[in-house]
Amino acid sequence: MAPKVLVSDKLSDTAVQIFRDRGIDVDFRPDLGKDKAALAEVIDQYDGLAIRSATKVTAKLLDRATNLKVIGRAGIGTDNVDKDAASKKGVIVMNTPFGNMITTAEHAIAMMFAVARQIPEASASTHAGKWEKSRFMGVELTGKTLGVIGAGNIGGIVCDRARALKMKVMAYDPFLSEEKADQMGVQKVELDTLFAHADFLTLHVPYTEQTANILSRENIAKLKPGVRVINCARGGLVDEEALAEALKSGHVAGAAFDVFETEPATDSPLFNLPNVVVTPHLGAATTEAQENVALQVAEQMSDYLLTGAVTNALNMPSVTAKEAKIMTPWIKLSGHLGNFIGQMTDEPITAINILFDGSVSQMNLAALTAATVAGIMKKANPDTNMVSAPVIAKERGIQISTTKQDKSGAFDGYIKVTVVTEKRERSIAGTVFSDGKPRFIQIKGINIDAEIxxxxxxxxxxxxxxxxxxxxxxxxxxxxxxxxxxxxxxxxxxxxxxxxxxxxxxxxxxxxxxxxxxxxxxxxxxxxxx
The missing domain is CATH 3.30.70.260 (ACT domain)
Known part of the structure; x- marks a missing residue:
């Protein structure tokens, strides 16, 4: 039977047609996501759920989604999805982080221009029949220092555009290497250095425990006097009340915000302040971007439901369609190895150690590890899968480690799984023969050749x-x-x-x-x- 997908937010007709062309049964109900009760009544009928931001996928909804396998968010932000609950239920959560990168980066640059030249205020004044040329004295971007917090996909594009504008670019990003910074033509700095030197500061990080309130009251006080702050990333990264006070005092010369701590934002400390540009979360709101992310999410969900390929998943290792074809017997073997050891072990497991030898060591080890852990956990919970297993293992305090090594024996490649309990260690190894069938090749250090x-x-x-x-x-x-x-x-x-x-x-x-x-x-x- 064909997989069934519900589209509960507004996606383009072209995106919906992609599902149909791939042989997937799709229900296009773009207003259903706004009706929580109605959505809950039908969600158990579907294998996939395609959404934008209107649909809220809560733990309560996921409890009703007994057949759901994948949620696809057309866009980057997944704040409207309870990812922890989805992981525990074994539901993959995908987003489309690349479809609107250019659009969001361009909006940040546009906001920087707007606040530098006070364009919105000047436009409103001129529309009102005034001619206040001397009131709207701006500043040039050329020669100024741009501080970029987060130099990933979108932040990297902003850095590139800023350099083209002849700005000096400083970047703070814990994952940015010196080599990559040199390639990008930016100076990698610590956060306090960026605060002290940036004439313009733009944020391009997700909202996480580490980035929440990264521009706190304390950090706003560290900013270079006269700085202009741009946030087209996520609400909650900036203490809006503290920033409003800094704007009123003149310590901060201007701000441009597309995102807010509470959305829809009908009120904010930043509203109605001079030289503050605000837009209603328009970063990804271009015709091209909306179409791109819709098409991308339809392709990703279809690939997963039909071939097992996982792309841009937030709670599971990605596996390409090519990898899925090659790795399917090895993923099956990993599950069998884990399942054997799980059925054999009655006492609590404290650690899982997985050795990948030879050819298999060059494969997608994250996916193989997830499959192994899922196999082990099935005894305790038969519904465990590659998504939920690592979450369950973490909750139980189980330490998972992996090792890979060059070919060391008679087999081109093999996997060995060892579990540790308070009483003992137990191990099993297996390989995949040329016929594509998994085999057990060693139990407790004793060599065997067992069909499964x-x-x-x-x-x-x-x-x-x-x-x-x-x-x-x-x-x-x-x-x-x-x-x-x-x-x-x-x-x-x-x-x-x-x-x-x-x-x-x-x-x-x-x-x-x-x-x-x-x-x-x-x-x-x-x-x-x-």
Whole structure:
């Protein structure tokens, strides 16, 4: 059956058609997002939800979204989506961070010009029939220092445009390397240095715990006298009341804001102040940008629902369509390795260590790690998936570490998973053969070659004669057909293991019969989603 997507905000007809052209059943109801109750009534019917900013995806709504797999936000900001709740529910949250980069950067530059030359006030005065030429004395941008907080995608474009205007550019960004700063032609500085030297200051960071109120009252006091502040990023980055006071005192010469702490902003300390330019969150509001992000989100959601490709997800590693095709058997193997160890472990897990060897070490390790952790967590919560598993592991205080190494053995590539509990460590390794089928190749350090089936039984015993016959006879007497039988041992007369792949779930009577023989130290039924 074709995946079903609800578009609950205004997307272009072209974007909606992309879903249809890709074979997805789409309901285009652009006003539904404004009606919380009506949306909650139907959300359980859909695999995907495409939104802009009007639809609020709350934890309460997600509780009703029993079939939802992906939320696509046409735009950058996802403040209207409860991402923690989505992650716990295993729902991918995507945005489109590149579709409106140019538009937002251009708006920041336009706002900088507007506040430098007092264009809005001058326009209103002239419309009123006044000719106040001497009142609106502006400043040039050429030769001035622009301080940029956040030199990522949008901030980087602003830096490039500012350099073309012959401005000196300083940038503060913890993730900006000196090499990248040199390539961009900007000076990388600490925040206090930027505050002390910037004639214009523009913000281009998301709203996070680290960036909230980054222009606090204390930091506004550190700004160079006569600075002009531009914010086209996110509300809540600036203490608006403190900035208003600095504007009134003259410490700050002007401000241009497109975003506010509370939106829609019907009131703000910045309103009705001289030389303050305000716009109603227009950063991405161009015809080109709105079309670009709508088309992009439709393509991204379609790719995920049809091929498993993940692009611009905020709560899951991205996997391209090409990667998805190559990695599918390895992701399946990762899940099986995790699932085996999860079913075998009864005590609380404190750490998960994953080794990637050979060819697999060059793949998308974040995705493989997520699949492994999901497999481990399935015993506790069968609905766990690659999105929710890392969140659950973090909540439980489980430490996850990964290591990659060059080819070190007989296999072109393999994955080894080790879990640590207070009592023990338990490990399993696997690979993918040329036929694309995952195999277990080592358990507890004992080499094996085991095909993976939906129903299996794992036994451990002392290496003595008669075990094979005992297993075969017991299964046969309980009408259980063995599809594949794998043995391994640490050394002669040492510890031995067996993995049986059988056609159907093993009845409790068969398991009890094996245990009653007294020959096995462990008998464990296993189930895998193959």
């Amino acid at each position: 089936g939906a129903h299996m039984v794992y036994t451990t015993n002392e290496d003595v004669p008669g075990i094979i016959g005992l297993l075969g006879n017991t299964m046969g007497s309980h009408d259980v057909n063995i599809a594949n039988f794998t043995l391994g041992r640490s050394e002669a007369k040492g510890e031995a293991i067996a993995l049986l792949y059988v056609d159907e779930a093993i009845p409790p009577t068969a398991l009890a019969a094996l245990e009653d023989t007294g020959m096995f130290t462990q008998v464990k039924p296993l189930a895998f989603d193959v």
